[in-house]
Amino acid sequence: MGTPEYDAACAAFNVAAVPAPELAVAAASLADIRAAVRYAAEHGLPVSVHATGHGAARPVDGGLLINTAALDTVRxxxxxxxxxxxxxxxxxxxxxxxxxxxxxxxxxxSSDVGVVGYCLGGGMGPMARTFGFAADHVQSLTMVDADGDLRFVDADREPDLFWAMRGGKHPLGVVTEMTVGLVPVADVYGGAIFFPGDDAPTVMHAFREWAPTLPASTTTSISLLRLPDIDPVPPPLRGRLSVHLRYVHVGDDDTGARLLAPMRAAATPIADLVCRMPYTLIDSVHQDPTDPMPAWDSGCLLSELTPDTVDAMLQIAGPGADVPLVLAEFRLLGGALGEEPSIPNAVSGRGAPFLACAIGPYPPPLRQAVDAVGGALMHSLQPWSIGAQANFPDRVVAPGDPHRIWPRDVVDRLRSIAADVDPDRRFAAAW
Incomplete structure (x- = not known):
């Protein structure tokens, strides 16, 4: 603890949630992982797993941390x-x-996020309405269990564990390798459109009417965006409120442009960056930050997006509000996200039509203000809330309650599988 090697093993993208374990192992091989888990079992230590630290919500204290970042092969x-x-x-x-x-x-x-952690929680990305959750496309995985033994997990060999690990969010071991399906997409018609903050009411309500009309070939979201007044931020967006529309159409340009036309006509954009793009440029749609930062976030699934829902967000985070939030957003779900996969899994949020979330900067001087404003925003959306999604958890209304994410029967099944695979709660799943 306190050495450069220890600090490197614990480094996280969300620097507000840097773990502080008793021991940190920077694994360079499968053998390292098995030895670390067996050491933890012999000494009664809880185990946490860490790769990029994007999904961390709170720091992990004590126990043994296994950093898997070096195991980055791709075939x-x-x-x-x-x-x-x-x-x-x-x-x-x-x-x-x-x-x-x-x-x-x-x-x-963000393509900077780790594959394994993202898939464990479900995964709703830029083509989600077209192809569904990332977890639906996981075909198999290899993991080191709580005893340090290697397990090959798929629908035939370990159906219950395969179900739990795809969407259950909290691993019951250390996933060392995962096979995921790919889709035949080389390019998309997509990108970002930025509108002035003063037009937020018009644009957000236009989105509310337009988004539900879209086919499953199109995935979209919209956010109230407040970027800092610093040089890397383009001057038109710097230090002020803007509205960020994200759009990805898997199909031809003419259809993509026709579907997008109502939003292009909603207000005069600051910048319209939607075009045919190679998939290698997909990060340009959301333009997520690439440098580590302290962050707070919270989310909830919504039963519908009504005029009052939009107004509730605008009242707290819209024009005229001086709030320490980087973004407050609505995501259109549905499409393939509402379809059951051919092999069932524990993914949460399937069938919800919308998701709302908020992100705020979280250095110590801002934490009280972010907690207050973020909490007020999420509470204002509760009349339409139908729970939360595992990768967009509720930090406000019922933090830590798995029943906000999964139905009771799913939680019971997850706990039953955990009791069999990890009876000593070495990995301490939250459910």
Missing amino acids: IDPDRRTATVGAGARWREVIAAAAPYGLAPLNGS
């Missing part, structure tokens, strides 16, 4: 349309490796 099988990735692989490596074959993965809004 593409173009005939089977699969990618087999190591525990530390990030989506950007998969995107780059798959592109020469005209294939793409179902990554998230």
Whole structure:
């Protein structure tokens, strides 16, 4: 503890949730992981797993941390349309490796995120309405269980564990390798449109009317965006409120442009960046930050998006409000996200029509203000809330309650599987 090696093993993208374990292992091989888990079992230590630290919500204290970032191999099988990735692989490596074959993965809004952690929670990315949750496309995985033994998990060999690990969010071991399906997409018609903050009411209500009319070939979301007044931010967006429309159409340009036309006409944009783009540029749609930062976030699923729902968000985070939130957003769900996969899994949120979430900067001087404003925003959306999604958890209304994410029967099944696979709660799943 306190050494450069320890600090490197614990480093997280969300620097407000940097773990502080008793021991940290920077695993360089499968053997390292097995030895670390067996050491933890012999000494009665809880185990946490860490690759990029994007999904961390709170720091992990004590126990033994296994950092898997070095296990970042990626193998593409173009005939089977699969990618087999190591525990530390990030989506950007998969995107780059798959592109020469005209294939793409179902990554998230940022390709800097780790593949394994993203898929464990479900995964709703830029093509989610067209192809569904990333977890639906996981074909198999290899993991080290709580005893340090290696397990090969798929629908035939370990159906219950395979069900739980795809969408249950909390691993019951250390996933060392995962095989995910790829889709035949080389490019998309998509990008970002930015509107002035003063037009937020008009644009947000236009989105409310337009989004539900879209076919499953199109995935979209919209956010109230407040970027800092710093040089890397383009001057028109710097230090002020803007509205960020994200749009991805898997299909031809003419259809994509026709479907997008109502939003292009809603107000005069600051910048319209939607065009035909290679999938390797997919990060330009959401333009998520690439540098580590302290962050707070919370989300909830919505039963509908009504005029009052939009007004509730605008009242707290819209024009005229001086709030410490980077974004407050609505995502259109539905399409393939509402369809059951051929092999059932524990993914939460399936069938919900919309998702809302908020993100705020979280250095110590801002934490009280962010807690207050973020909490007020999420409470204002509760009349339409129908729970939360595992990768967009509720930090406000009922934090830590698994029943906000999964139905009671799913939680009971997850707990039953955990009792069999990890009876000593070595990995301490939250459910």
